[in-house]
Amino acid sequence: xxxxxxxxxxxxxxxxxxxxxxxxxxxxxxxxxxxxxxxxxxxxxxxxxxxxxxxxxxxxxxxxxxxxxxxxxxxxxxxxxxxxxxxxxxxxxxxxxxxxxxxxxxxxxxxxxxxxxxxxxxxxxxxxxxxxxxxxxxxxxxxxxxxxxxxxxxxxxxxxxxxxxxxxxxxxxxxxxxxxxxxxxxxxxxxxxxxxxxxxxxxxxxxxxxxxxxxxxxxxxxxxxxxxxxxxxxxxxxxxxxxxxxxxxxxxxxxxxxxxxxxxxxxxxxxxxxxxxxxxxxxxxxxxxxxxxxxxxxxxxxxxxxxxxxxxxxxxxxxxxxxxxxxxxxxxx
Amino acid sequence: xxxxxxxxxxxxxxxxxxxxxxxxxxxxxxxxxxxxxxxxxxxxxxxxxxxxxxxxxxxxxxxxxxxxxxxxxxxxxxxxxxxxxxxxxxxxxxxxxxxxxxxxxxxxxxxxxxxxxxxxxxxxxxxxxxxxxxxxxxxxxxxxxxxxxxxxxxxxxxxxxxxxxxxxxxxxxxxxxxxxxxxxxxxxxxxxxxxxxxxxxxxxxxxxxxxxxxxxxxxxxxxxxxxxxxxxxxxxxxxxxxxxxxxxxxxxxxxxxxxxxxxxxxxxxxxxxxxxxxxxxxxxxxxxxxxxxxxxxxxxx
Numbered sequence: 001x002x003x004x005x006x007x008x009x010x011x012x013x014x015x016x017x018x019x020x021x022x023x024x025x026x027x028x029x030x031x032x033x034x035x036x037x038x039x040x041x042x043x044x045x046x047x048x049x050x051x052x053x054x055x056x057x058x059x060x061x062x063x064x065x066x067x068x069x070x071x072x073x074x075x076x077x078x079x080x081x082x083x084x085x086x087x088x089x090x091x092x093x094x095x096x097x098x099x100x101x102x103x104x105x106x107x108x109x110x111x112x113x114x115x116x117x118x119x120x121x122x123x124x125x126x127x128x129x130x131x132x133x134x135x136x137x138x139x140x141x142x143x144x145x146x147x148x149x150x151x152x153x154x155x156x157x158x159x160x161x162x163x164x165x166x167x168x169x170x171x172x173x174x175x176x177x178x179x180x181x182x183x184x185x186x187x188x189x190x191x192x193x194x195x196x197x198x199x200x201x202x203x204x205x206x207x208x209x210x211x212x213x214x215x216x217x218x219x220x221x222x223x224x225x226x227x228x229x230x231x232x233x234x235x236x237x238x239x240x241x242x243x244x245x246x247x248x249x250x251x252x253x254x255x256x257x258x259x260x261x262x263x264x265x266x267x268x269x270x271x272x273x274x275x276x277x278x279x280x281x282x283x284x285x286x287x288x289x290x291x292x293x294x295x296x297x298x299x300x301x302x303x304x305x306x307x308x309x310x311x312x313x314x315x316x317x318x319x320x321x322x323x324x325x326x327x328x329x330x331x332x333x
Numbered sequence: 334x335x336x337x338x339x340x341x342x343x344x345x346x347x348x349x350x351x352x353x354x355x356x357x358x359x360x361x362x363x364x365x366x367x368x369x370x371x372x373x374x375x376x377x378x379x380x381x382x383x384x385x386x387x388x389x390x391x392x393x394x395x396x397x398x399x400x401x402x403x404x405x406x407x408x409x410x411x412x413x414x415x416x417x418x419x420x421x422x423x424x425x426x427x428x429x430x431x432x433x434x435x436x437x438x439x440x441x442x443x444x445x446x447x448x449x450x451x452x453x454x455x456x457x458x459x460x461x462x463x464x465x466x467x468x469x470x471x472x473x474x475x476x477x478x479x480x481x482x483x484x485x486x487x488x489x490x491x492x493x494x495x496x497x498x499x500x501x502x503x504x505x506x507x508x509x510x511x512x513x514x515x516x517x518x519x520x521x522x523x524x525x526x527x528x529x530x531x532x533x534x535x536x537x538x539x540x541x542x543x544x545x546x547x548x549x550x551x552x553x554x555x556x557x558x559x560x561x562x563x564x565x566x567x568x569x570x571x572x573x574x575x576x577x578x579x580x581x582x583x584x585x586x587x588x589x590x591x592x593x594x595x596x597x598x599x600x601x602x603x604x605x606x607x608x609x610x611x612x613x614x615x616x617x618x619x620x621x622x623x624x625x626x627x628x629x630x631x632x633x634x
Contacts (some may be wrong), residue, residue: 048457048458048459049459049460049461050459051457051459051537052453052457052458052459052460052462053453053459053461054453055449055450055452055453055457055537055541056449056450056453056454056462056465058446058449058450058506059446059447059449059450059469059506059507059508059512060450060465060468060469061506062446062503062505062506062507063468063469063472063506063507063509064468065506066480066484066503066506066507067472067475067480067507068468068472069483070479070480070481070482070483070484070487071475071479071480071483073483073486073487074479074480074482074483077482077483084485084486084489131379134372134375134376134379135376137372137376139369139372139373142376144380145376145379145380147616147617147620148380148383148384149379149380149383150616150624151383151384151387151613151616152383152386152387154562154566154612154613154615154616154623155387155566155609155612155613156565156566156568156583156584156587156608156609156612157566157568157584158568158584158585158587158588158605158608159390159587159605159606159608159609160386162390162587162591162601162602162605163386163387163389163390163602163605164386166389166393166401166598167386167389169402172402173402174389177402206382206383206386210383211627214624214627214628215627215628218628263476267476267477267478269568269569270568270569273568273572273588274568274588274591288478291478292569292573295481295482295485296485296573301482301485301486304482305479305482305483307478308476308478308479308481308482309479311476311478311479312475312476312479315476316474319474
């Protein structure tokens, strides 16, 4: 692209009047008799590029400054003993070696995170599908039910954690109380290392299931009724119709959900922070909770950066694998 | 693809309860007469499972301490203790205002920057557009933990730790998801509108502001509602960036109360209820847009 003003660089708008002249456009002799700013100093092509960059400039600069640069810095930081106070020393891959070979918590938190992720993916998607099928019934007041299923999604995690903490309270909590009515001794839930992670998974599913429900509901409503019509004429049972029509046509949504839910569940933090602080012992300590501790309680920024990159690698690999498998089971009409 | 899945009942020509309604054409089980009663029963039981914990939260906030843990629980407090709310309100009010302020600023500025970028990506031709868009896509993939740590150090250098800037400026300048969503919306606006304005000699910014933005109001509402929720319910950000109570947001303040007022369950539940009200009211009012935003996030963009 040859422009008449090669020294001009697109600049992001500063302030609220992005239409003002680009600084530096005041090339001599270009002013019009009326003293109109010399806009015309730019060739039409240059103006087009400049306009485009004025529009996307703020976001592009923001992404570079707040995401790209920090990601690069964190890559370097993961190779150092950086603590944010003293100047970092280069350590090569020793952080990673330590993480994989000497850090007992690494495998514990990874295992907990994996259990949490698989549990919540399977449960939210299965339950979300059941709710979507139910909420797709053409009956009166259905929108009230849909709203009810979705309500926990918009509730903040601290309030959710509070309430469930009390519901789970051993002895006089609602659950133990209800179990007591039928003569069962409830477990100590959050205080019992065997139950705590499952208890947290249940809360996460309760809070998160509205999201897959909405996505799957929109998928259901996009299925042409004529397909069911034809299947009915052919004498297919409702079970067959579900299995042969509904499910295959929902695979794009199911595929999207498995990817999204994996990425978000693997980075679970809030519900753990509020309800268990990783306890009892390390029973519910998940990966991000551990990174948070290492970075912001212990100040080991280099080591925490390495942990962040390992997480990135895991999430990236799994997502890539899911994309590779997409062709096998996802049906795009 | 319909976006307002929550509010729309599918139109299949059969009215509920009308003869023949049993033969509706749906993905679910066909709802016959007996089936319908069963469907309602299942729906009501499930809806209760989703609502009961929140109802329990509200009812506990109105009970005296000694009645909260009664089994079987009494959903309706016999003598509602409204003064609990006065007390909780006094404690929560400053944090509530902080959360409101941040959420409002986030919504306004995120919509501005995201719609500017989205218009550029959707309707303009210029050098480097593709690469810039690919860059945006790439960032959507990176776990936030990877860049949070250097961000934290960066903010410490520029004096942003213990201010609200980290919860506003980086967020509104990196609105990846909002940009995608609005780009989709801008792409669907017919080109004639823009062409006519160009022939009349309008500048690009005028067109964007006067003609294109009004055309994508639903998408703006969708992104706005999602942004509000994200800002309001954010726990991790304020937890690491803010220390002073005077500028702390509501979720973190709530988590702090947990230690302080642990023995006063009704007070904690009142505070939690207050924190749930704004997003809930917004959700019920703007359900359509919220669901639209959520649904569009699930589409290949």
